[in-house]
Amino acid sequence: MSGKHGHKPFEGHMHDYEAHIKAVEEDLEYYRAKRFEPRIFYLLRRGVVTFSDLLKARMALKRKNKFFKPRKPQGKNIEARVRYLEEWLDEYVKGIALVSAHAVESMDMVTEDNRKERGDYDDFFKLKKKEHHGTLERRMVNLEQDLKDYQELLEVFIQALINRGWSTRNELEQRWKQLHEERPWAGGVIVAKAWTDPEFKQALLTTGREALREMGVHQGKVGKLVVVENTDSVHNVIVCTLCSCYPYDILGDTPWWYKHESYRTKIVQNLRACVEEMFQLKIPASKEVQVYDSTSDVRYFVLPQRPAGTEGMSEEKLAKLVTVDSLIGAGYALEPSQQKESEKFGATPEAPRVRPD
Amino acid sequence: MVAAENPTGNPRTPKYIRGKRGIVGLVHGVLENVRDHRGIHQPLYTVRFDLSEVSTCHDQDSIWVDVHEEWLSGVRPDS
Numbered sequence: 001m002s003g004k005h006g007h008k009p010f011e012g013h014m015h016d017y018e019a020h021i022k023a024v025e026e027d028l029e030y031y032r033a034k035r036f037e038p039r040i041f042y043l044l045r046r047g048v049v050t051f052s053d054l055l056k057a058r059m060a061l062k063r064k065n066k067f068f069k070p071r072k073p074q075g076k077n078i079e080a081r082v083r084y085l086e087e088w089l090d091e092y093v094k095g096i097a098l099v100s101a102h103a104v105e106s107m108d109m110v111t112e113d114n115r116k117e118r119g120d121y122d123d124f125f126k127l128k129k130k131e132h133h134g135t136l137e138r139r140m141v142n143l144e145q146d147l148k149d150y151q152e153l154l155e156v157f158i159q160a161l162i163n164r165g166w167s168t169r170n171e172l173e174q175r176w177k178q179l180h181e182e183r184p185w186a187g188g189v190i191v192a193k194a195w196t197d198p199e200f201k202q203a204l205l206t207t208g209r210e211a212l213r214e215m216g217v218h219q220g221k222v223g224k225l226v227v228v229e230n231t232d233s234v235h236n237v238i239v240c241t242l243c244s245c246y247p248y249d250i251l252g253d254t255p256w257w258y259k260h261e262s263y264r265t266k267i268v269q270n271l272r273a274c275v276e277e278m279f280q281l282k283i284p285a286s287k288e289v290q291v292y293d294s295t296s297d298v299r300y301f302v303l304p305q306r307p308a309g310t311e312g313m314s315e316e317k318l319a320k321l322v323t324v325d326s327l328i329g330a331g332y333a334l335e336p337s338q339q340k341e342s343e344k345f346g347a348t349p350e351a352p353r354v355r356p357d
Numbered sequence: 358m359v360a361a362e363n364p365t366g367n368p369r370t371p372k373y374i375r376g377k378r379g380i381v382g383l384v385h386g387v388l389e390n391v392r393d394h395r396g397i398h399q400p401l402y403t404v405r406f407d408l409s410e411v412s413t414c415h416d417q418d419s420i421w422v423d424v425h426e427e428w429l430s431g432v433r434p435d436s
Contacts, residue, residue, distance in 0.1 A: 112394035121368045223390050226383070226403075241371050268373060269412050269421065289418040291408070295369040297388045297401055298423050 021139055024089050025132045026256045027340050028143070031089075032093060032150050033127040034243075034259075036096045038118035039109065040157060048107060049160045057159035065169070067095060067176050081140060088147045093253075094179045095154045098172060099161060107166060111296070120243050186217045187251050187301075187327055188319030195306040196315055205229055205303070212250070222249045222299055228292060229303045230329075234301045235287045237275065237329030239267045240294040247299035255324055279330040302326065304333040309322050358431045359404070360423060366427045367398050373411045374422050379404040381432060382421055399426040 043049045068091045073084035119125030130146070131137050161167050193215060194201040203211035208225035225247055228236040240246065244259040257263050257278065266274035271289055275281050283289055292300045304326040310318060313336070321339055325331030334342070360366070361376035383403035401423055408418040426432075 110394055111392060221392075223393065224385060224388055241373075242369055269414075270409075271408060271412075271414055271418055272416070285416075289408075290405075291418070291420040292403075293371060293420060293422045295371075295423040296392050296393050297398070298385060298403070 017078055017082055018136060021136060021143065023256045024082075024085050024143060026260060027091055027141065028092070028150070029129040030145060030256070031093055031096055032258050033129050034118050035114070036150075036154065037127055038114050038125075039099070042109060042113055042117045043107065048166070049157070049164060053160040053164060054156055057163055058156045060163070061156060061159050065159065065160065067098065067172070068092075068151055076162065085140065085143050085147065087149075088144075092147060092151055093155065094176070095151070096157070097179055098176055099154075099158055115230060115243060183252075185252055186212075187324065188322035189315075190215070190217060190250075190325070191303060191322045191333070192315040192318035194303055195310075195318055201229075201303070217250075222247060223296060224298045225250070226292075226298050226300050227303050228290070228300060230305045232305075233287055235283050235289050235329060237263060237267065237271070237289060237291045238294060238300045238302060238327075239291060241265070241268060242293075242295060245294040245296045247301055251301060251324065251327060255328075258328065268293075270325065275330065279325065281331055302329045307333050307335040309336055358429065360428050360430065363428055367425045370424055370428050371422060374404070374406055374420075374424070377406055377410050379406040379410075379422075385423075395405075401425050402429065402432075404429070 040049070044051065058262045070088070075081075106288070115121070117125060118127065134142075158172065162169055162172070170236065179308065190204070190212065195206050200211060200215065203214065204227050206225060212225075223245075228238075230236055238246075239258075241264050244254055244264075246258060248254055248255045263278065266278075268291070271291060273284060274282060275289075294300050306318075308323060310321070317336075321334040321336065323331055323334060328331045359370070359374050359376060361372070363393045367384050381402045382405045385401040385403070387397060387400050389397060402425075403421050404417050404424050405421050408420050409416070411420060
């Protein structure tokens with residue numbers, strides 16, 4: 001695996017190290033301050049775990065009991081080190097999934113509790129995110145330290161849950177294994193089928209998840225799914241201004257910029273300028289742009305327009321033209337020539353990681 | 358019309374549409390989403406607002422927001 005978190009609009013290659021590091025920094029702080037630490041606060045407040053539990057777990061934590069086994073970077077060059085940080089981040093994200101509400105059922109916590117706890121509705125509760133400065137080298141060294149520190153707290157927290165009897169090591173180890181199973185990315189497959197099969201397209205646009213079941217694609221279960229179609233007169237853009245709602249159960253890991261405050265505020269305040277600035281996408285004045293602001297009960301994605309020059313192409317080939325950006329409205333599906341170009345440079349964006357529920 | 362405030366309503370109603378007028382685009386009814394929140398919210402609508410109503414943009418673009426029934430008033434069938 002590589003570069004899953006390094007995904008940046010129009011770019012999946014490794015040439016721009018700064019962009020990759022920026023993506024890791026943003027994602028790491030997001031997962032710490034939005035997904036993990038608010039959960040600890042929630043459970044601390046209710047005595048599900050206590051500070052003393054954490055201290056005791058820290059003292060008793062043995063190396064062999066840690067879920068994440070760090071390994072050395074595969075080389076000293078910058079590319080290997082960037083990949084190493086990306087892989088580590090990925091393990092951290094999996095670790096958080098390991099102790100998520102539905103994994104440890106008895107903790108009785110729902111997503112909405114986490115939103116309250118992390119200050120989505122009240123700035124008072126917001127956890128400060130760390131800022132990153134200095135040379136690229138400095139930032140990489142800092143990131144490595146942060147990953148180490150954050151991972152440590154996560155391991156201690158897991159140990160405390162086990163000690164308290166909220167879960168067993170066996171259960172967690174099984175889930176940890178599941179979390180490492182690769183799942184195919186359905187985004188391209190769904191869109192390619194909709195481009196070639198009018199009946200399926202109609203079903204997808206009107207029934208959402210139902211249509212996916214017919215197709216045998218993993219249909220997820222995070223809220224209702226609505227698919228909105230781009231046409232010659234309408235371009236759709238998806239955002240979640242309150243947090244970062246996204247059909248991740250179907251489309252995989254959310255791109256970091258989708259969760260970033262700059263995207264979430266600018267897209268409403270100055271839509272066309274935002275899209276042009278962030279994604280170099282100039283939407284023709286003749287098109288109406290429809291922004292969909294997702295609020296958890298409904299998850300949206302865009303059905304992009306089929307690019308020109310793709311007549312007669314197989315579904316398999318068409319699926320390769322579909323980018324994550326095009327499903328959010330931050331880009332168009334690639335034209336065959338663009339796709340060939342990026343393949344030539346080894347710059348094919350990797351599909352995002354889809355994790356088991 | 359979206360209420361300007363509604364302390365007991367679903368907090369997931371963005372501030373920028375509060376007190377604004379929009380057009381109901383999609384009717385979802387009551388959705389169950391047990392992983393996300395406890396209990397069941399009132400019926401959900403996707404409401405269309407002119408972007409110029411909610412931001413400084415002055416063009417033909419629109420924003421569609423999911424709003425639960427308790428935030429809405431004066432919902433009428435399309436004439």
